[in-house]
Amino acid sequence: MKSDEDAHGHVVYDLHHGISATEIVERDDGWIAASPGPSLYLAPFRKWPKHERAAMKYARGRVLDVGCGAGRACLYLQRRGQQVVGIDNSPLAIKTARLRGVRQTRLLSVTSITTRLGTFDTVLMLGNNFGLMGNRKRARWLLQRFASITSADGRIVAAAVDPYDTQDRDHRRYHRHNRSRGRMGGHIRVRVRYGSYCTPWFDWLLVSRREMRRLLAGTPWEMERYIESGGPGYVAVIRKNVAT
Numbered sequence: 001m002k003s004d005e006d007a008h009g010h011v012v013y014d015l016h017h018g019i020s021a022t023e024i025v026e027r028d029d030g031w032i033a034a035s036p037g038p039s040l041y042l043a044p045f046r047k048w049p050k051h052e053r054a055a056m057k058y059a060r061g062r063v064l065d066v067g068c069g070a071g072r073a074c075l076y077l078q079r080r081g082q083q084v085v086g087i088d089n090s091p092l093a094i095k096t097a098r099l100r101g102v103r104q105t106r107l108l109s110v111t112s113i114t115t116r117l118g119t120f121d122t123v124l125m126l127g128n129n130f131g132l133m134g135n136r137k138r139a140r141w142l143l144q145r146f147a148s149i150t151s152a153d154g155r156i157v158a159a160a161v162d163p164y165d166t167q168d169r170d171h172r173r174y175h176r177h178n179r180s181r182g183r184m185g186g187h188i189r190v191r192v193r194y195g196s197y198c199t200p201w202f203d204w205l206l207v208s209r210r211e212m213r214r215l216l217a218g219t220p221w222e223m224e225r226y227i228e229s230g231g232p233g234y235v236a237v238i239r240k241n242v243a244t
Contacts, residue, residue: 001089001090001199003091003197004197005199005200006090006091006092006093006197007023007193007198008090008092008194008199009090009094009095009096010092010195011023011037011041011194012041012069012070012090012092012096013092013095015042015070016042016070016096016099016100022038022194023037023192023193023194024193025191025192025193026191027174027189027190028189028190028201031170031171037127040072040127041069041070042072042100043072044072045072048072049229051159051227051233051234051235052126052159054227055159055227056073058122058155058224058237059073059077059122059124059157060121060155061082061121061122061151062082062085062118062120062121063082063083063084063085063120063121064084064122064123064124064149065077065084065086065126066087066110066123066129066132067087067110067129068086068087068094069088069090069096069097070096070100071097071101071105072126073124073126074097074104074105075100075101075102078101078102078103083104084104084124085104085105085117085120086102086104087105087106087107087110087113088105089107089108089109113145113146114149115149117149118149120150120151121150121154121155122154122155122156123146123149123150123156123157123158124158125158125159127159128159130158130160130205130212131161131205131206133205133215134202134204134205135183135184135203135205136183139205139215140218143216143219143220143221144219147219147220147240153240154239154240155237155239155240156236156238157235157236157237158236158238159233160234160235161206162186162206162207162208162232162233162234163185163186163188163206163208163232165232174188184207184211186205186208187203187204187205187206188203188204188205189203189204190204209234209236216238220241221238221240221241222239222240222241223236223237224238
């Protein structure tokens with residue numbers, strides 16, 4: 001990723017250096033909003049959302065933090081004495097994570113994960129990072145890939161958002177448009193802006209709990225439990241399906 005495309009990386013790097021940063025999300029239908037993410041990117045554990053704090057007890061053993069950003073989860077797990085590897089496709093996010101003390105990082109996209117990283121007991125995807133699944137086809141491919149790098153009793157701990165838990169007319173119109181094209185309603189195409197920096201367009205996947213279960217069907221994974229936020233956000237704790 002080129003520097004002028006690394007909008008998220010510049011956000012977390014500036015935040016780490018005490019510079020206020022507003023991250024803008026632009027959707028391909030013209031919808032634009034400020035991301036709530038910057039308030040959380042460098043947050044200590046006590047300031048995380050309650051459902052994410054509760055989810056961390058399921059992050060056991062050696063952990064792969066997918067989309068680690070500035071490393072908030074990595075730092076928490078390191079303090080807890082666990083081995084954790086943080087990966088991100090943002091060069092500046094990885095640099096920021098290292099500056100903050102994350103010991104093991106890789107500049108790596110989620111689709112480039114291989115067994116060369118070793119075996120993990122937990123794949124962690126906080127901050128709505130289940131969205132990195134991108135679309136239905138890639139989600140099922142990634143679930144197989146995650147199975148190949150995890151132990152027999154491995155888990156995925158993934159934060160997600162139900163896109164249908166909304167009254168926003170623009171969002172509902174977008175869901176209908178997606179379904180008319182044969183897509184999942186929450187399959188969105190976005191880019192991130194910060195100042196003069198702008199990422200390329202990329203796919204992001206928002207799923208309901210029912211849709212997540214359907215994605216897991218026929219894969220080496222099954223739902224263990226949901227941890228609710230009281231709103232559209234939730235964390236799914238997903239375990240290896242011993243029957244497969």
